Amino acid sequence: MSPLMEIRDLTVRFHGERTVHAVNGLDLTLQPGEVITILGESGSGKSVTLKALLKLLPEKRTEIGGTMTVDGIDVTALTGRRLSDYRGKAVSMIFQEPMLALDPVYTIGDQIAEAVRRHDRVSRTKAMDIALDMLTRVRIPSPERRLRNYPHEMSGGMRQRAMIALALACRPKLLLADEPTTALDATVQIQVLLLLRELQKEFGMGIVFVTHDIGVAVEISDRIAVMYAGNIVEEGTVSEIIKDPRHPYTKGLLAANLHGATRGTSLASIPGSPPPLDARPNNCAFAPRCAHAREECLEALPPVFRPGPGRRVACVLERGQSEMVLPARTPEAA
């Protein structure tokens, strides 16, 4: 089976007042119908990776390297009409804050119908019917009325459901979800996650889900890729990551979870803060915060080890325990 999405050696660099190396040689593969979560803290490059997949990064200031293929389409080469045919049809996206991601002066129905009519030659009435059907599928109460509502007339959870309806209206094969539950109340959050999971099964699409919340990642995904300083440090199935974290950063993230914390004891946290990415890391980016850091961690990028099928860990601690698949990649001279 050929993968639905394949990212090879993706680099994203922003130029401006200062240069930021946001993504540094990222590899990621997604099979059709699979849900993967990119887990990482703010600034780790997870949202940038999603935006790169839709080519939404500001063209002038962004330098993108590597290859991205979605459903056999070479994303890197897309421009103009072919790019907008790809957007929304092959891949669509739901955003973190639905209030900001919906146009405030168009009704929900018009916004969904507009996307439908952009990709399928259907009449206005037919497009509205599809919009109504989508609102029913995302379980918005009294969908006929909501069709004529403006975003400000809906609650946060309802808006995010409408956003999901909009994103799925053209039946994309791949859905990108950029922290879609972060702005919602905890109870609404779980409802939206369950809904997404259901719709994913129903539509059979692949999802790349981005979050900083391990609880959310466990709830939604098949696999988790942990991202740090613009690269993936560990990847595995949900149970592998939860039960057997190998990378010290993943271990730190799991330990920092609130579950099982006892009153009166201080919460576990990872000391230090992520590195400023004004230069491409040429050693293990986590080493300065790592309790196990050795000299070799500071000298070169860590090699990538494969402890099992579909698993990878970029840490020297794995040496001798599992097979090495990729020697440390030397960053290009820049």
Place this chain on the structure above:
Amino acid sequence: MLTYTLRRLAYVIPVAFGVSVICFLLVHIAPGDPLTAVMPIDATAEQQAEMMAIYGFDRPLPVQYAIWLGKALMGDLGTSIATGREVSAEVSRAVGNTLILAVFASMIGFPLGILFGFIAGYFKDTLVDRAVTALSITGVSVPNYWLGIVLVVIFSVNLGWLPSVGAGPGGSTAWKWDFEHLRYIILPAVTLAVVPMGIVTRTVRALVGDLLSQDFIDALKAKGLGRFEILKHVVKNVTPTTLSVVGLQLGYLLGGSILIETVFNWPGTGFLLSNAIFQRDLPLLQGTILVLALFFVFANLIVDLVQPLVDPRIKRG
């Protein structure tokens, strides 16, 4: 919508009342005696008192106001002291001329301002943007009477293309839709259009620039919309605010410009006002100011009534 309209209409009453009080008081607070200017120097105190009584200036202010307001409500704004003609006739003729000038200035200033604003907003922080911004700041900052004089020097004196003063050939003071009259209106209309154009440009530029940096533009791209389709969304989003700025500027244009109308000898309200001031013609001054202020009130009213039609976020009802 109906209740909103009625409520908004009802607001006009206290505002218009306030405007009339201020108009009346401002003119009376100003120093100087309205009659000394028109009375012969050797007039006796008795003759002066007689004149005061004829015009009602000898009565207490509140009484004068009540009489003036009562008459004004009936459309009678009194008689001009300087010319002896009806103020309402003078004002309505001047208003017609100012209106036509405002229409031409609007047709030049607003479309250009909106166009420039969009261009600058879309190409923010590029050379085009800087050029447009520089132009609009210059437009707003340059004193427009000076600009008027410069235009007259260039196009009338040096090139001889356009007439320099007046509203029509042979001292015509009434507008006609013909080529000759058109030639007379070009320079004052262009001069008058410069400031509103600059203001509209700057507003639209800020709106468009801000809008393009918002998340939902990314979301529109993400659903596959092209540049033109996204432009439609941008237009619909910036319309409400643009409309209110245009409305305010329209109010300003309707008020006429004392300076521009004086420079071009344009027989509009501004020109009338400056004459009334210099001649201390109280009834004319009051009448003109009242009519202009009411124009402004109505321009705002229209903007407020149109606003909910274009912006769903404004609650109706």
